[in-house]
Amino acid sequence: MYAGVYVGTYKKYNEGNDNKLAGKWLDMSDYDSYDDFIAACKELHKDEDEPEFMFQDFDFDSEVRPLLKQLVKGSQVDPQAWDVFELDSEGLTCVLAAWGNYDSDLSVKEALEEGRKSYIGSYDSEPGDYVYDFLEEILKALPGSVDPKTGELYRTY
Structure with missing residues (x-):
């Protein structure tokens, strides 16, 4: 670089x-x-x-x-x-996102940590897959939600 x-x-x-x-x-x-x-x-x-x-x-x-x-x-x-x-390209993205969305006073290392906590994927990698996986994780946390592939309940309480 x-x-x-x-x-x-x-x-x-x-x-x-x-x-x-x-x-x-x-x-x-x-x-x-x-x-x-x-x-x-x-x-x-x-x-x-x-x-x-x-x-x-x-x-x-x-x-x-x-x-x-x-x-x-x-x-x-x-x-x-x-x-x-x-930083690799994912790390650069995480730091930039953290500085833009949270606090530009964070150090590079702090911003990398914050960015990684909220990073769920990149739009150019398998478009849509990371969003589907993220939403699936959210559904699993909801009581009574159903796995769209199998029809089974994720949680019953």
């Missing part, structure tokens, strides 16, 4: 260099951790004593874009971005 960030510094931008975007594209997913990424940013701008990084542009693969847009902002990259890189 590609998670490109253009890394410049506020000093270079404010000094009005010929190229105000004096930096370089780095793929965040190439680094094992936030600390490794920041070390690469420091190496890139080692000509400054204490560089204040400016993440001036972003280019994220579509599957991670909605999540990373919340974690990468002008002068800040949230270390949780590396939790996003570990």
Whole structure:
């Protein structure tokens, strides 16, 4: 997965260099951790004593874009971005759903847990089957409900 960030510094931008975007594209997913990424940013701008990084542009693969847009902002990259890189497509869906439906202040790991609790399937996997299975589970919990395939009662009380 590609998670490109253009890394410049506020000093270079404010000094009005010929190229105000004096930096370089780095793929965040190439680094094992936030600390490794920041070390690469420091190496890139080692000509400054204490560089204040400016993440001036972003280019994220579509599957991670909605999540990373919340974690990468002008002068800040949230270390949780590396939790996003570990997610499979179902995990990405769960986190995005939890942030959208519950609380965007949840951490990536908390959102994954919340999303998995309520995840019942994906529309593109066997359309309708997951809905049928979900409804069947609900029917089983109702007193006096009947199995549509066998005609037997699920529960008799």
